[in-house]
Amino acid sequence: MLRSIILAGLFVASATAQIWPNHLGKYERKSVMPLADKTPGPENSQTQEFGEEDMEQASYGQFMVLAQVYKDPTGAYAAALAMKDRPLQVGNYLITCTGRCPKDLSSLVEKLPKISRAALPTLPNYLPAKNLIPHSERYILGPFGLQAAAPGIPASAVAFDFGAEAALARYRIPGGEATLAVFSYPTMQMARQQAAVLEKLPNVALKRSGPIVALVLADGNQAAADKLLSGLNYQAALSSDDQPLPLVLKPQSAAQMVLAIIALAGIVLGFCLLSGLAFGAFRVLSRRFGYSDAGVPFTTLHLSDK
Secondary structure, three states, X not given: OHHHHHHHHHHHHHHOOXXXXXXXXXXXXXXXXXXXXXXXXXXXXXXXXXXXXXEEEEEOOOEEEEEEEEOOHHXXXXXXXXXXXXXXXXXXXXXXXXXOOOOOXXXXXXXXXXXXXOOOOXXXXXXXXXXXXXXXXXXXXXXXXXXXXXXXXXXXXXXXXXXXXXXXXXXXXXXXXXXXXXXXXXXHXXXXXXXXXHOOXXXXXXXXXXXXXXXXXXXXXXXXXXXXXXXXXXOOOOOOOOOOXXXXXXXXXXXXXXXXXXXXXXXXXXXXXXXXXXXXXXXXXHXXXXXXXXXXOOOOOOHHHO
16 A cells, blocks of 8 residues: 555656656656745745746656756846855756766756746846955845845845846955945936935945946945945946947047958959959850850841842
C-alpha cells in the first residue's frame, strides 16, 4: 500500500512537471518536484517584485537542478543579485545546480521552455568600478528591494509608481562607506519632480541629467560624495540642465566630411567610366562576331526583279 502511494506521488509529480524535461542532454530525469509558492504575503513581497512565476527542482541522478522562472530577464537579474550565492542566469531563468554538475550545463538549459531573450538592463553599467564593495550591487524594482538594500532612502521619495528602476551599490570612502543609487525614470519631467524630493533627504548628494537621477548617501562626507558622483560611467555629464547639448562641428570633422564626399564622388565617376567602357567593348566584340540587333540598319536585295 505504501509503495503504491509513493509511486502514485512520483507519477503525479512527473505528470505536473513543466520545466525540466525527461532528458537533459544525455542525462535522464529521475524525479521532479514543483516548489513555487504563489501565496501572497509579506514574506513573498520582494519575490513578487522580481516577478517570479514558477520554480521546479529535478534530479538527474548525478546532480540536482533548481530552476526559478521570472517574468523577464530584468527580474531574474535583480533576484540573482539579491542572492548570497549567485546562480546561473539564462534569460529569465535562474539555475542552481548541486552534485556532479555537467560542465556544459549552460548550453543544456538553453532549450528549457519559454526562455525570454530580452536584453538585460543597462543602468548597472553607470556604476563606477573603483572602490566598489564586492557583491554589494543590487537592482531595485520596487519599495521592498529598496528597503532591503538602502533603508535610508524612503520609497515614497522615489515614486516607484512612475515605473522607476534603480541600480545601487556600496563603496569604500575615507572613514567608512557610501551608497550610490542611480534611478531611471520614463521621462525627464518625472525625474525632475522626484529629484526635488530626493535632494531634501538628510546627508544626500544628488545630481540629475534628463531621466537619470544619481544619489549618494555618504553620512555628510560631501567631498567623497561629489567624487563618487563624478566617477559615474554616464556619457552625458550629470547636471540639472534639461536642454540637449548643441551640435559642435569641429574643423577635423568638417574636413573628414568633405574628404568623404570627394571620395564618394570619385567612386561614382569611376563606376560610370568603367560601365561605359564595358558597354562599348561589348558592342565592338558583338559586331566583330557577326551579331547585330534591331538598331543596326540592313540592306534589302530585290532579286525577284531581275
